[in-house]
Amino acid sequence: MLDEELYVKCKKGDTKAFRDLYEKYSKSLFNYIYRMTGDYELSEDIFHETFFRMLTKTFVPKAKLSTWLYKIATNLCYKEFNKRKREKNNNMDLVTDNAENFQQALEKKDLIERAKNAVSSLPDIHRAVFTLRFYQNKSYEEISQILSIPEGTVKSRMHYAVQSLRKCFKGGNYGM
Template structure:
């Protein structure tokens, strides 16, 4: 019903119609999830997204439209991520499929999980500024200028942070035996 509308058209409707709000959030949820996974890891991303959805719903009436809605939304997402990182984390073990998988699938899944865990560990080892710039670029495929707007920094700063993050991740992975 609302999917054909652009964000700038949908935001005023979303302030008074929950279906418009849901359409707006559905549009951005996959990218918000990617940012949250990149910053807090997959195991904490769902909790962060719940906070983002609640915060966005409460504060949509305050969105002035000075920036693009997506810029505002990603800033809220990153703030929720950093708030989650400051909280002590409980150990969470994800539930696996109950059907016994084939041996090939187990080996493949184990390799994928190991690589994902290494990448998450590598991302967590980055300074926050590098991690957020890298996440916005790599997980959301944002343009450098848009990242600069989201982060409130100069374009050159974004480029530098992303370059440093890539180099640090490459070094991190090489030290753990991952070959390009």
């Protein structure tokens, strides 16, 4: 059954349709949010809110339902980042934290931690593009729809993200 059909049923209160949609998108969506935030508890909140908004708001079928879901999740993540930035007054604190984490991870030589910290050290807008392209395997076109930016911007952000990640492993220190 098509996502849109499931969504219509879901809005009418069909529990099975809701379960089907949940099964289909929960894993990829949760992992996307988790990689964006790097915080498990926060990911749970944003994940809940994403599905909740899916049910309470009206989907306009201009794009795919999955695109819309990712868009909701991304906006919620950005909202949370802005909130955090406001709390910390400026972005420098966040960057420093990430850099410190990255240094700690280097010392631990734990590849998973290093990868995780390398992703979280990226600026928000680059991280969104990289996560969607690399981990969620979304096309440039779909990413441009999710983030509401031109495809060219998506490509350049991806390029910068990859260059930043390479710098994290400068000197060929890939730990492999």
